[in-house]
Amino acid sequence: MDRELVEAARKRDRAAFADLIRIRGDRLFALAHRILRDVDRAEDAVQNALVIAWRDLPGLRDLDRFDAWLHRLVVRSCLAEAKRERRRITNLHVLPIDLPMAGDDFLNVDDRDQLERGFRRLTPEQRALLVLRHFEGRDLTDIAEVLGIPVGTVGSRLHTAHRAMRAALDANARVIAVEGRPA
Amino acid sequence: MTRNDDIERVLQQWFTEGPRHMSDRLFDGTLDRIDRLPRGRLADLQSRLPAMYLNVRLVAAAMVLVAVAGAGLVLLNRMPGVGSRPVPTPSPSATVDPSPVNRYVAPGFRPFGFGTTGTFSATVPLDDVRRVAPGSATTDLQLVNPFGPEGSSWIFIVSGIQPSSDRSLPACIPAWTGAERTPTALAAWLGTFTAIEVSRPQPVTIGGLPGVVVDITERPDASKVCGVYRLSDGPRIQLLGGGSSLYGASKLRLILLDRGDGESILIDVGTRYEPTWASVDAAMSIVNGFEFRR
Secondary structure: OOHHHHHHHHOOOHHHHHHHHHHHHHHHHHHHHHHHOOHHHHHHHHHHHHHHHHHHHHHOOOHHHHHHHHHHHHHHHHHHHHHHHHHOHHHOOOOOOOOOOOOOOOOOHHHHHHHHHHHHHOOHHHHHHHHHHHOOOOOHHHHHHHHOOOHHHHHHHHHHHHHHHHHHHHHHHHHHHHHOOOO | OOOHHHHHHHHHHHHOOOOOOOOHHHHHHHHHHHHOOOOOHHHHHHHHHHHOOHHHHHHHHHHHHHHHHHHHHHHHHHHHHOOOOOOOOOOOOOOOOOOOEOOOOOOOOOEOOOOOOOEOOOOOOOOOOOEEOOOOOOOOEEEOOOOOOOOOEEEEEEEOOEEOOOOOOOOOOOOOOOOOOOHHHHHHHHOOOOOEEEOOOEEEEEOOEEEEEEEEEEOOOHHHHHOOOEEOOEEEEEOEEOOOEEEOOEEEEEEEEEOOOOOEEEEEEEEEOOOOOHHHHHHHHHHOOOOOOO
16 A cells, blocks of 8 residues: 555645545446446545545544545445435436446346346445445455444345345346336 | 356456446546635644654744734734725736735635635746645635635636546537647637636736636536536536536636746636625635735
C-alpha cells in the first residue's frame, strides 16, 4: 500500500488524495457497479464514499487499514444507494448495454438475464457479500473486516446468500417455464 | 443454466463482465465536491501541528496568538462601521487597490473561516495547475451566502484552466477544438454549449491581468437537451476541467484571465439556492482585490 500517499492525504494534501483516487478508483467503481448494477448509481455511491473518506481521513488511526476502511465506506454507500433505489424503483428504465462480454460463451443471454433478475431479488447486504467474495475474491476474514462483522457471521450470511441466489434463479426459471420467456 | 453446486463459479464468471474503469467525470466531480466542502481552520491545524517540530509548533502558536489578537483589535476598531459601508458596485474593469485587508468584504457576504478580516490578495503560481485560497495555500474561499446554506457560495481560482474532458453528455458538452486556451477562446467555446445560457463576454482586468467575464446559468430544459445526468444533488454540467461545474439552480460568473502564455487563469464565483445574482455581485468586491504575481 502506498502509505506515504495515505499519510499525505491524511494531512490534507489534495494532490495525494487525488492520486489515491486515481490508483483505486477503477476497483472501487467496479465493486460498486457489481453491487448496484447501474453505472450512474455506482458513480454516485463511489463519489459519496470518497467525499466522506476525504472528510474523515484525518481521524483514521491505522493507515494500514486504509484500503479496508475505504472499501467499507464504498460498500456502505452502495447499501444506502440501494435503499434509495428501492424507493425509486418505479422510475427505472432500461438503458442500452455497452459492456464488454466475457471471452468465452460460458453464459448466454438467458443465463445473464436470469442472473440479473435473481441478483436483484437479493437484499443489498447479500449482494455486497457475494460481490466481495466472488468478484474481489476476498476470504472470509477480509470480508469481515470490510463489513465490520464477525467472521462466523460472514460465513453464515454467505451461505444464506448462495441459497437465496439459487432460490431466486429457481423462481425465475419457473416464471420462464410458465410464460415461455422472461417478463 | 448451470446452477446448484456451480453457483459460485457462475457468479464469479458473471461478475467479470461489466465496466471496470472510473470515468473522468466521476474523478473530476469527486474532486470538485471535495474542494467545495466547508472546512474549519481548526481541523486543518489539528492535522498539521503534529507533523511539526516542537520549536516550529511554538512559533506557529505564537503567530496564531498574535494574529488572533490583531484580528480582535481590527474588529473592535471597525465594529461601528460594520453594515453601514455601501456595497461596492461590481465593475468589470475595476482597478486593483494595493491594500487588500478587509476593505473588499461586502456587508452580508463574509468569507467562511476567515472571520470578518482577512487578506485577499492571491499569489498564484502561474505555472502550476492548482487552486489557491486568497491569503493562504489551502483551498477555495468558501463564502457565507445570506440566501443559502453555509458553503453554498464560493470563489475559487485555477491557474492553467483547461476545457472540460467530460464527454458523458456529447449533446450538450461540445468537444474542444481550439489551439490556445486563451480567455477569449474559452469563452467562445462555452458559448457553444447547448444546455447553458452564457452572457456575452465582457472585458475585465483583475490584478493587472486582462481577460473576459461571462455569467452562466443552466437552461430550464437542460435535461432534455443533455439527457438526464444525475448526481446526488441534481443535474450537473462540467464546464472546465479541474474545477468549474454548473449544478442545477446554480449561478456562475467565470472570469477568465490571460496568463500571457496562451493559458488562462479562472476565477469561478458561484452560488446555489439563490434566486438572484446578489451574492455573486457582492463577491466581486473581493475578486477585484486579487493580485497576481509570478
